[in-house]
Amino acid sequence: MPWQCQSKSNKRNRKGKTMRLEDIRNIAIIGGGTMGNGIVHVAAQTGYHVVLLDLDKKYLDRAMETISKNMDRQVKKEIMTAEAKAESLARISPTTDISRVKECQLVIEAIIEKLEPKLDLFRKLDEITPKDTILASNTSSLPITRLATVTKRPDKVVGMHFMNPVPMMKLVEMIRGVATSDETFETATELGKKMGKIPVPSQDYPGFIANRILMPMINEAVYALFEGVGTAEDIDTVMKLGMAHPMGPLALADFIGLDICLDILNVLHEGLGDPKYRPCPLLKKKVEAGYLGRKSGHGFFMYD
Numbered sequence: 001m002p003w004q005c006q007s008k009s010n011k012r013n014r015k016g017k018t019m020r021l022e023d024i025r026n027i028a029i030i031g032g033g034t035m036g037n038g039i040v041h042v043a044a045q046t047g048y049h050v051v052l053l054d055l056d057k058k059y060l061d062r063a064m065e066t067i068s069k070n071m072d073r074q075v076k077k078e079i080m081t082a083e084a085k086a087e088s089l090a091r092i093s094p095t096t097d098i099s100r101v102k103e104c105q106l107v108i109e110a111i112i113e114k115l116e117p118k119l120d121l122f123r124k125l126d127e128i129t130p131k132d133t134i135l136a137s138n139t140s141s142l143p144i145t146r147l148a149t150v151t152k153r154p155d156k157v158v159g160m161h162f163m164n165p166v167p168m169m170k171l172v173e174m175i176r177g178v179a180t181s182d183e184t185f186e187t188a189t190e191l192g193k194k195m196g197k198i199p200v201p202s203q204d205y206p207g208f209i210a211n212r213i214l215m216p217m218i219n220e221a222v223y224a225l226f227e228g229v230g231t232a233e234d235i236d237t238v239m240k241l242g243m244a245h246p247m248g249p250l251a252l253a254d255f256i257g258l259d260i261c262l263d264i265l266n267v268l269h270e271g272l273g274d275p276k277y278r279p280c281p282l283l284k285k286k287v288e289a290g291y292l293g294r295k296s297g298h299g300f301f302m303y304d
């Protein structure tokens with residue numbers, strides 16, 4: 001059996017009590033971008049008070065606008081009532097003041113997929129939040145074990161990897177770092193279920209399960225385009241019609257964000273040390289040019 005992270009040997013790291021699901025009333029989400037606004041949406045809809053933190057008011061306004069529009073779609077489809085929408089929005093407190101996270105029993109980080117900014121943030125969160133607060137990361141690929149090392153509560157650090165778009169997608173990949181306690185893992189897993197998701201556990205290796213498999217496929221599609229094997233439309237059509245994928249890999253890359261895809265491939269390449277994960281030069285060039293996919297209006301395809 002391959003080596004697996006086990007938390008039982010980490011009892012020495014445990015300090016303070018561990019939050020149980022019933023202790024959690026307020027959740028902080030850090031970063032209101034593609035993923036953050038979706039997690040805020042679902043947490044508020046589940047009944048939690050949510051502190052939404054971003055760097056600038058313009059990002060908060062954009063996040064609130066997206067959440068409101070996405071909820072309108074749910075109201076139209078009769079998945080949600082207009083009253084529930086208003087109540088959910090009222091439970092969200094957008095802010096640029098990081099000290100507001102002290103009110104929260106659980107924090108979910110969803111900022112850019114780069115190690116140093118995430119380490120800085122985890123250091124700050126560890127200083128500001130009460131010592132029992134669970135610190136979760138929505139990282140797609142970075143080691144939870146490493147994020148935990150900059151805190152004094154490595155047993156309370158866990159990965160909750162939601163899928164995009166969060167209100168629609170059923171999966172939450174649950175990542176246990178080397179020091180994550182069983183109690184923390186259980187509380188975060190129960191929270192995932194309460195938010196209407198199906199949690200699936202993964203060990204803490206680069207890309208976990210989802211991106212270990214998805215990103216090499218996307219990268220190969222970019223190489224196929226780069227080498228002229230097919231046009232972007234033809235590559236996506238082959239995968240949709242031939243493999244019954246709901247979306248082609250290049251459209252999916254645009255949807256995820258080409259910068260995020262590149263960051264994840266770099267983590268796989270460095271973390272696993274295998275050249276098969278090297279990002280395609282065409283992907284790097286698109287990111288350099290600021291063609292980030294849907295969010296910038298231009299990626300492998302054009303968007304309004």
Ligand code: NAI
Pocket residue numbers: 030031032033034035036053054055056059109110111112113114117121138139140141161162163164255256257260
């Ligand atoms: P994004 O670029 O859309 O949003 C990031 C947000 O974080 C921006 O609004 C930015 O202003 C904010 N931010 C950056 N540094 C901050 C800080 N120090 N404090 C507060 N806010 C800060 O990124 P996206 O796509 O939402 O990704 C976020 C995380 O979720 C990444 O770790 C990514 O790997 C992961 N993820 C992304 C998925 C996707 O499909 N895009 C899917 C699943 C996970």
